[in-house]
Amino acid sequence: MSPSTIRILDNKGEEIKTVGFKRFGFDCEVPVDDLRALYLRPHYSSNSEDESGKAKVANSDHAAFTKGTDAYQSQAIYDPTNKSISYTTLTRFPPVKLLPPSERKRILVTGGAGFVGSHLVDRLMLLGHEVTVLDNFFTGSKTTVSHWVGHPNFEMVRHDVVEPFMIECDQIYHLACPASPPHYQYNAVKTIKTSFMGTLNMLGLAKRTKARFLISSTSEVYGDPEVHPQPEDYWGHVNPIGPRACYDEGKRVAETLTYGFHRQDGVDVRVVRIFNTYGPRMNPYDGRVVSNFIVQALKGEDLTVYGDGKQTRSFQYVHDLIDGMIALMNSDETRPVNIGNGDEFSIGEFAELVREIVEKVQDEDGVKPARRCEVIYKDLPTDDPKQRRPDNTRARQTLDWAPRWTVRMGLEEMVRYYKAKMEEGSL
Numbered sequence: 001m002s003p004s005t006i007r008i009l010d011n012k013g014e015e016i017k018t019v020g021f022k023r024f025g026f027d028c029e030v031p032v033d034d035l036r037a038l039y040l041r042p043h044y045s046s047n048s049e050d051e052s053g054k055a056k057v058a059n060s061d062h063a064a065f066t067k068g069t070d071a072y073q074s075q076a077i078y079d080p081t082n083k084s085i086s087y088t089t090l091t092r093f094p095p096v097k098l099l100p101p102s103e104r105k106r107i108l109v110t111g112g113a114g115f116v117g118s119h120l121v122d123r124l125m126l127l128g129h130e131v132t133v134l135d136n137f138f139t140g141s142k143t144t145v146s147h148w149v150g151h152p153n154f155e156m157v158r159h160d161v162v163e164p165f166m167i168e169c170d171q172i173y174h175l176a177c178p179a180s181p182p183h184y185q186y187n188a189v190k191t192i193k194t195s196f197m198g199t200l201n202m203l204g205l206a207k208r209t210k211a212r213f214l215i216s217s218t219s220e221v222y223g224d225p226e227v228h229p230q231p232e233d234y235w236g237h238v239n240p241i242g243p244r245a246c247y248d249e250g251k252r253v254a255e256t257l258t259y260g261f262h263r264q265d266g267v268d269v270r271v272v273r274i275f276n277t278y279g280p281r282m283n284p285y286d287g288r289v290v291s292n293f294i295v296q297a298l299k300g301e302d303l304t305v306y307g308d309g310k311q312t313r314s315f316q317y318v319h320d321l322i323d324g325m326i327a328l329m330n331s332d333e334t335r336p337v338n339i340g341n342g343d344e345f346s347i348g349e350f351a352e353l354v355r356e357i358v359e360k361v362q363d364e365d366g367v368k369p370a371r372r373c374e375v376i377y378k379d380l381p382t383d384d385p386k387q388r389r390p391d392n393t394r395a396r397q398t399l400d401w402a403p404r405w406t407v408r409m410g411l412e413e414m415v416r417y418y419k420a421k422m423e424e425g426s427l
């Protein structure tokens with residue numbers, strides 16, 4: 001089945017055709033297919049030998065997203081014989097809204113080449129804003145936003161937020177920070193520096209330019225919570241010296257700093273506490289549970305669950321998160337706001353669900369796996385929280401935001417994304 005023919009149904013059974021809402025008080029709606037065209041497509045079209053087969057199908061899928069205008073994407077032509085790749089330049093960019101100068105904002109996105117950042121950049125670009133990405137490419141990659149390079153509204157800067165940075169801007173989305181445990185534990189001291197000094201530098205910039213500042217905080221500020229689900233008023237239960245502390249405490253101090261600048265210097269701040277999020281462009285090997293399970297199941301390997309599988313998590317799809325972040329940035333809410341999906345799964349149940357969805361997608365595509373994957377259990381890492389679920393009351397009341405993507409719908413799209421990457425040989 002072609003991804004472009006799949007209907008996406010929300011948790012009320014209605015079809016999702018757009019993301020972003022007019023009801024947020026300003027127009028931020030974008031057709032889902034315009035976004036999907038930017039990620040759910042083959043990255044590499046194979047060399048000419050293959051042109052008659054798979055590549056043709058993949059290209060026609062892509063054409064369906066872009067409504068026949070293939071020219072919106074550069075092509076990367078892979079030659080399996082020489083194991084070489086040749087990139088073509090873009091002939092045309094995806095169409096973006098034409099905003100009057102009074103509505104067009106200059107927006108800085110730190111960490112904009114990462115998983116969440118790149119989806120935010122796509123959305124802000126399609127909405128017609130001027131976007132500057134600031135990234136040191138520690139965990140992010142230029143390829144996540146390469147489809148915008150050269151666009152007059154887009155700029156990309158290689159820079160480490162630990163060093164000061166000057167630019168004129170109206171809004172700052174400060175996301176720069178590694179988010180997966182293996183990445184943030186790789187150099188714990190650097191993670192703390194990024195959280196503290198990076199946030200200090202970006203708040204200094206917000207103070208100077210009078211830009212509105214949004215920081216991506218995390219549900220990790222609640223640690224291993226004693227309150228369930230977690231409302232924003234809960235102060236958390238964090239081990240300050242454990243292996244996860246560099247990230248958890250880093251984000252806590254980043255929030256403290258944010259409110260320090262708010263109270264002392266009148267900086268206009270927004271704080272989003274993001275709960276587990278997944279979606280296309282997630283690094284498949286960064287140890288996060290969703291990508292781990294999908295890649296293992298697609299490769300026909302057993303799915304590894306750490307602990308007894310009874311610890312619970314909730315997972316939100318990236319488009320819901322971006323809706324929430326944009327709504328918060330443009331609202332008057334200066335208190336922290338949880339953005340996450342409250343549908344809770346035990347990790348064991350979740351592994352079974354991923355296996356079922358991978359089997360369903362393989363079945364639809366006529367693929368017969370060699371064997372059925374098993375779910376296997378290994379020791380739990382230190383300080384792994386047992387339960388985590390957002391209390392979304394504040395987001396609902398102040399932003400009129402609620403998640404729409406069911407875990408099943410999001411997972412199906414994610415499975416198709418990784419499957420396409422495996423087929424083209426890039427995973």
Ligand SMILES: NC(=O)c1ccc[n+]([C@@H]2O[C@H](COP(=O)([O-])OP(=O)(O)OC[C@H]3O[C@@H](n4cnc5c(N)ncnc54)[C@H](O)[C@@H]3O)[C@@H](O)[C@H]2O)c1
Nearest residue numbers: 111113114115116136137138139140160161177179274277
């Ligand atoms: N994905 C989630 O589930 C989740 C959950 C909670 C919070 N968050 C927060 O959202 C933000 C983005 O997370 P993500 O999942 O996209 O992670 P990611 O690792 O994909 O993206 C982080 C980006 O920041 C860049 N970066 C890291 N250190 C930097 C530095 N010192 N200077 C400049 N750039 C730097 C990386 O290169 C990368 O592009 C992070 O702040 C993270 O803490 C994410």
